[in-house]
Amino acid sequence: MLTVRRRVTAAVAVILGGSLLLTSCGGSDSGSADGKTLRLWHYEGPDSAMGAAWNEAVKEFEATHPGVRVKFEEKGFEQIQKTAPMVLNSSDAPDLLEYNKGNATAGQLSKQGLLTDLTAEAAERGWDKKLSAGVRTTSRYDTDGVMGSGKWYGVPNYAEYTMVFYNKDLLGKYGIAEPKTLDELTAAMDTFVAKGITPLANAGAEYVAQQYLYQLALTKADRSWVDSYELYKGRNDFHDAAWTYAANTFADWVKKGYISKKSTGAKAEDAGVSFIQGKAPILFSGSWWFGRFRTEAKFDWSTFLWPGTNLTLGSGGNLWVVPEGSANKDLAYDFIDITMSKKIQNLLGNKGGVPVAADPDAITDPRSKSLIADFNTLSSKDGLAFYPDWPVTGFYDVLVSETQKLITGSEKPDDFLTALQKAYDKGVPGQ
Known part of the structure; x- marks a missing residue:
């Protein structure tokens, strides 16, 4: 999918994208490599499982990075979808954003040289070990932008x-x-x-x-x-x-x-x-x-x-991608790492999401347990199509x-x- 957002929050996010920005796009510190600001874009509603988990990740990030702030901008899915190639090729590119996975989307951006190669980071930080084979498929793209092999250009921290x-x-x-x-x-x-x-x-x-x-x-x-x-x-x-x-x-x-x-x-x-x-x-x-x-x-x-x-x-969920033009790539890697932590993964699972690296015993909601169990059944059978x-x-x-x-x-x-x-x-x- 998705070339168009398969999310309940999409319609709301498109409307809110322009009105609920915590900070405006661009600005004086747009593209600043001061190591003190992480510019983050995503389109998850605050009440969704992912939105709740990532809001907590922002708090964790700022607590573990004294003096660094997260400059979050809420975007609509369609907004990012339609403007990403242009924005990522400009000085307005954020340091980290959520983007759609697949040949027609992340694959195209990787082919155009607009995304950072995350292969070394994935190995060093163990992201590659936390993701099952089926979920990893959408993280890697070859030189033609076809998923499943080649370099890492994105990291999904939930599944669907x-x-x-x-x-x-x-x-x-x-x-x-x-x-x-x-x-x-x-x-x-x-x-x-x-x-x-x-x-x-x-x-x-x-x-x-x-x-x-x-x-x-x-x-x-x-x-x-x-x-x-x-x-x-x-x-x-x-x-x-x-x-x-x-x-x-x-x-x-x-x-x-x-x-x-x-x-x-x-x-x-x-x-x-x-x-x-x-x-x-x-x-x-x-x-x-x-x-x-x-x-x-x-x-x-x-x-x-x-x-x-x-x-x-x-598949794995939408991807964290780091634009090639990101001014603070190390901060972006650190934020991805936090979203892959047990704390954030467990929170995501209990909020009704499908985590990729949670502690099963930490998921207490009965419906969430069933949701995750069915996903694990599919994943073990290589059933994600x-x-x-x-x-x-x-x-x-x-x-x-x-x-x-x-x-x-x-x-x-x-x-x-x-x-x-x-x-x-x-x-x-x-x-």
Whole structure:
């Protein structure tokens, strides 16, 4: 993903980015190498697990670095996404920022020489040892900007993955047990449709719809299939059995009423709110919703991994990257180190995040324990399959527009797959 933010905080952050800056961008100490200021950008809401953990990391950093202050600027995801290449190539570059992972984002910046090589720091500080193989994938990029090998250009200090969120109260009301198989999930959706309820919360204008599609494909895929698609280790064929099944099944689900035809213009926030309000009994989405649902949902809810496969969407979280033009790189490395500490990792876990280096015994919240346990299960099975928009630059927008056509029925599955193949092949390096 993400070429567009798969975070609940995105819409809020875009609005707040200009109004809640703790300090303005630039200024007299912009780019100052005085060793007394760490300029930090990130886009996590203060109430999110990551935001809470990183606020604590700021306090820890300043306590352990007397005379040094953190000059934090809250940015929106889209704001950083659209301006990063320009800003990082200027004197306004911060010392450290959160940035999106994947070939089309961090990979492109590393290829353009805008990010600092963190390989030596990762080894010296032990970051490489704290991250599992699946999580490490998005930290390293080769000379073509393709993730999975080469030098370290970013460090994720949390992880994320997708799951099925379901309203236990609504399922109970209609006598539906928690689905354990895809057939049982389908039967549950049939029951809801018969009661006049659209079972799946969806957002055709943003990432949610394409993630349903990709997860359906993953039920017919294996690791080599993922590597071909995401890492170019073999040719990706959008007319293969997995993609064909996904497109046909998705279109069929729309016809059956599992997914609303009116959801083409809905955004991720709309999908999440429809679940929070108890209107949609099921949402397939990511762990980034977990903390918010725990706070705002007024009914009993739970989660399960998508049935019938060991693969689901997920990866290490967004990356801490150090711009090549950072004036205080050593301070940036120290801050990353603090966010990887047990103290901050444990806090992140208890706030509803998915830490990468926490002490399991320190996580006391029952739901958080379950969230982390499911992630560990996925990680141990090499089950993180990344996100559908990652492989090539601009593919997110293609997936949005083409998936919208599947929802409206204006494009047949075969034509949909042909359009994806054309856009994908155009963006693969060396094609």
